[in-house]
Amino acid sequence: MxxxxxxxxxxxxxxxxxxxxxxxxxxxxxxxxxxxxxxxxxxxxxxxxxxxxxxxxxxxxxxxxxxxxxxxxxGLRRLEEEAAWIERHRELWSARFDALDEIVDHLKRKERADAHRKRR
Amino acid sequence: MxxxxxxxxxxxxxxxxxxxxxxxxxxxxxxxxxxxxxxxxxxxxxxxxxxxxxxxxxxxxxxxxxxxxxxxxxGLRRLEEEAAWIERHRELWSARFDALDEIVDHLKRKERADAHRKRR
DNA sequence: CTTACAGTGAACCATATGGTTCAGTATAAA
DNA sequence: TTTATACTGAACCATATGGTTCACTGTAAG
CATH class of the missing domain: 1.10.10.10 (Winged helix-like DNA-binding domain superfamily/Winged helix DNA-binding domain)
Structure with missing residues (x-):
């Protein structure tokens, strides 16, 4: 706590x-x-x-x-706590998560493409 | 910049x-x-x-x-920049976004349920 | 063995931070 | 019109922060 x-x-x-x-x-x-x-x-x-x-x-x-x-x-920490805190407050600020959704989706797509590229 | x-x-x-x-x-x-x-x-x-x-x-x-x-x-700012920064670094830290995905999904579900409840 | 290199710790410095008190100003209430 | 309320700004204080220099230790290389 x-x-x-x-x-x-x-x-x-x-x-x-x-x-x-x-x-x-x-x-x-x-x-x-x-x-x-x-x-x-x-x-x-x-x-x-x-x-x-x-x-x-x-x-x-x-x-x-x-x-x-x-x-x-x-380090091994991945800012889960901080991300969660910010998310919680985004919730307070706005009723929608579309913006972050897009960011996450974009990064995820990018990351998967990168991983794919590296793997080949 | x-x-x-x-x-x-x-x-x-x-x-x-x-x-x-x-x-x-x-x-x-x-x-x-x-x-x-x-x-x-x-x-x-x-x-x-x-x-x-x-x-x-x-x-x-x-x-x-x-x-x-x-x-x-x-305020009107919704920490998009900060969320994006943290996300970018989560990307560096880890190849996977599952944890944040879960957080976002969870909050989104919760928020939608709340909104639903309020609306009725 | 000597010398150079990478880091460390203590001391110092200027400025920033988180808080206070005290003396206002402006507005509301009696 | 007096008095109380809500805030504001300046001044002050102790501690924290971001940086430095200097003296030192431990390790590598010649």
Whole structure:
């Protein structure tokens, strides 16, 4: 209950920063070290480390250090809770879900096409 | 482009606070004055005013002052952008959309049932 | 062994955030 | 016309945030 609220807090806060959303985009493409990310976002190692820690705390990213390099990947959490929260409020806002339906359908079609393409 | 990023920033930031999410829930039930909200959330008028302003700036709430009382209602924005962003990242995280599909279907069924009930 | 590299932690800094109090202004009620 | 209500704005406060530098540790490479 309380945990749930805290998690929404930390997740939404984690998402409320351009750099961190950028890092998530980046990691969606491929895993990266702190150094990689720091360079890509023109920031000190220490600064990037902080962002990664915040994302990690929100469960959006996981990291593993092997040797001297820490590799960051997207976390296992898939924003179900946050999606559900937003959905619930879309319900309050509007009596219809057509817009999201379209988004989901579109992404689903796109994703299936991609998967198909990759598989061949 | 830049605007888009700023909007995600402000919206996610607006949602990253328990009180503000509470206000949204509240307004989902019925419109309310600043005084109503301040009482409900045990906070000064000034404090609540700030929260409402933040929600207003994010387009999540609209207000209208008539006489000396300002009435707050849910805004017209329906979090399409934010839902889309989260969806896009769910795509990165997972190859399947079943979970959200279920959520949407469930809410849609529930909403349709409600609408049906109200209409009769 | 020495040197370079990747990350980490502490300290610091400017600004933002979430809240307050206090002193107004405008409107409604008596 | 007085008084109470509803809000507003400025000022203030403590803490959080997003970033830096600097000193350090551990690991890899020469």
């Amino acid at each position: 309380v945990q749930y609220k805290i998690r929404l807090d930390t997740t939404f806060a984690a998402l409320a920063d351009v750099t961190r959303r950028g890092v998530l985009e980046q990691l969606g493409g491929s895993d990266a070290s702190i150094t990689d990310l720091a360079q890509r976002f023109d920031m000190t190692l220490t600064g990037m480390k902080k962002h990664v820690s915040i994302l990690e705390q929100a469960g959006l990213v996981t990291t593993e250090k092997v040797g001297r390099v820490r590799t960051c990947k997207l | 830049v605007q888009y990023k700023i909007r995600l920033d402000t919206t996610f930031a607006a949602l990253a606070d328990v009180t503000r999410r509470g206000v949204l829930e509240q307004l989902g039930g019925s419109d309310a004055s600043i005084t109503d909200l301040a009482q409900r959330f045990d906070m000064t008028l000034t404090g609540m005013k700030k929260h409402v302003s933040i929600l207003e700036q994010a387009g999540l709430v609209t207000t209208e002052k008539v006489g000396r009382v300002r009435t707050c209602k849910l």
